[in-house]
Amino acid sequence: MAEKKQTGPKTGLSRRAALGSAASLVAVAGAASAGYAWGAHSEEGEQQNASDSYDFHGDHQTGIETPAQDRMHFASLNVKVKDRDELQELFEDWTTAARQLMAGQPVGREKPYQAPPDDTGEAMDLSAAHLTLTFGLGRSLFVDADGNDRLGLKDKMPPALIEIPKMSGDMLEENRSGGDLCIQACADDPQVAVHAVRNLVRIARGRAVIAWSQLGFGRTSSTSTSQVTPRNLFGFKDxxxxxxxxxxxxxxxxxxxxxxxxxxxxxxxTGGSYCATRRIAMMIEPWDRAPLQEQEEIVGRTKKEGAPLSGGGEFDEPDFSMQGKTGPIIPADSHVRLMHPDQNKGVQMLRRGYNYTDGTDGLGHLDAGLFFIAYVCDPRTHFVPLLQTMMKSDAMSEYLRHTGSALFAVPPGVKDENDFLASGLFA
Structure with a gap:
């Protein structure tokens, strides 16, 4: 999505200012107890806030082709609704809230003083921080474990929304895998991302409950040519x-x-995508004891520059045919070789992963790693084959443990004010 054109100051309108403005308008109208849509901005305020916000509307959802931000909060939810009409109402409510959140406005409406506020308030003083929101639908939303139709939507389930096959070496935890729905919130400020998920989950109360979530920092992939290649927790450019x-x-x-x-x-x-996630724990301590040569041969790139072992600079194409003293200069089981498009029928994924640290594992080791996120047109052709290759043959797998896995169908974008999330599903 293209960023909105800036016509005002470079600092976005704070949420505290939005609340103050709303309160003033209500007082003038003498209708505080009747309620008033939060975040009603003047034209000048909208111009200010445009400096760090993305447009919610478009052919595709935000948070996919948008340049990857530095912070992420990902949440998986299980629905409690009994029919498709209730699900549609939830999506309509989320659409309204997402518009407000991405514009840097508080969600909901002003309530009487004696009632709980609609917006939880922890982001009042913060701007939009380039927040993007991406929503997905899991296979279990359409069918239960026995293949039964849950909400009258089984005939609408995409064939590509498969169950990810169990991989050799999987150590998946049930409380970190699957889910009926997902919300991906990415932003420059972690509190903005957390606030967005918190309020969307709150709006879903009684209709959906959170199953698991993951905080992430330090994007592990560049999604734009304007971005510097980041490093993962193994210290390599990723x-x-x-x-x-x-x-x-x-x-x-x-x-x-x-x-x-x-x-x-x-x-x-059509115009949507598929979001594949894997929570991958990195064996930090064993990796840190490995010699630099071994680390570089496992990755297939130099640690400092990120250049392929066959020579050149970071962005030069690796030469997989180049021979060394004992075989290919880029080892056959190196990560770069096995994941390169040339070795996978030209298949590519749009990766938007993040580092994570969740304390320790109880044994004195860091619980840290990669929350892998990839967007693909079809997981059957663009994700599962690469995952199988990695789990079976990649030398890096010795230092990795896959503890979570999920796949979601991501509908196309919300076209305009009259549209809502996944509207085509209910047509």
């Missing part, structure tokens, strides 16, 4: 060869779902 969003043809080929690149794709998913 995502050098990641698909970049400035190439719309590659996005159409590998990211946006359609009948041409995702067999059996339903019309309501």
């Amino acid at each position: 995502g050098t060869a990641n698909l970049k969003t400035e190439d719309p043809e590659l996005l159409d080929q590998h990211v946006w779902a359609s009948s041409s690149n995702s067999e059996g794709s339903p019309d309501w998913m």
Whole structure:
């Protein structure tokens, strides 16, 4: 999504200012107890807030092709609704709230003093911080474990929304996997992202409950050519060869779902995508004891510059045919070789992962690693085969433990004020 054009000051309108403005208007109108839509901004206020906000509306949801921010809060939810009408109402409510949140406005309406406020308030003094919100639908929303229709939506389930096959070496935890719905909130400020998820979950009360969540920091991939390649917790540059969003043809080929690149794709998913997540614990302490040469041969790149072991600079193409004294200079089981598009029929993923640290594992080791996120047009062709290769053959797997896994269908964007999230699903 293109960022809104800035016409006002570079600092966005604070949420405290929005609340103050709202209170003043209510007092003038003499209708505080009747309620008033939070975040009603003047034209000048909207211009100010445009400096660090993205437009919620568009052909695709935000948080996919948007340049990756530095902070993330990802949440998976299980629904409690009994029919599709209740689910639609939830999506409509989330759509309204998402518009407000991404504009840097408080959610909901002003309430009488004696009632709990709609907005939880922890982001009042903060601007929009380039918040993006991305919503997805899990397979379990459509069918239960026995394949039974849950909400009358089974015939709308995309064939690509599969169960990720169990992989050799998986150590998946049930309380970190799956889910009926997901919310991905990314922002420059962690409190803005947490506030967004907190309020969306609150709005869903009685209709959906949180199943698991993950905080992330320090993006582990560049999604734009304007971004510097970040480093993962192993200390290596990560995502050098990641698909970049400035190439719309590659996005159409590998990211946006359609009948041409995702067999059996339903019309309501056209322009959408699939979000594959894996919580990957890194064995930090053993890795830190490995010699630099071993680390570089496992990755297939130099640690300092991020250049392929075959030579050149970071962005030079690796030469997998180059031979060393004992075999290929880039080892056959190196991560770079096994994950490179040239070794996978040209398949690419748009990665938007994040580092995480969740304290210790109770044995004195860091509980830290990568919360892997990838957007693909079809997980059957663009995710599962690469995951199988990595789990089976990648030398790096010795230092990794996959503890969580989930897959979600991400509907296309909300077109305008009259549209709502996943509206095509209910047509």
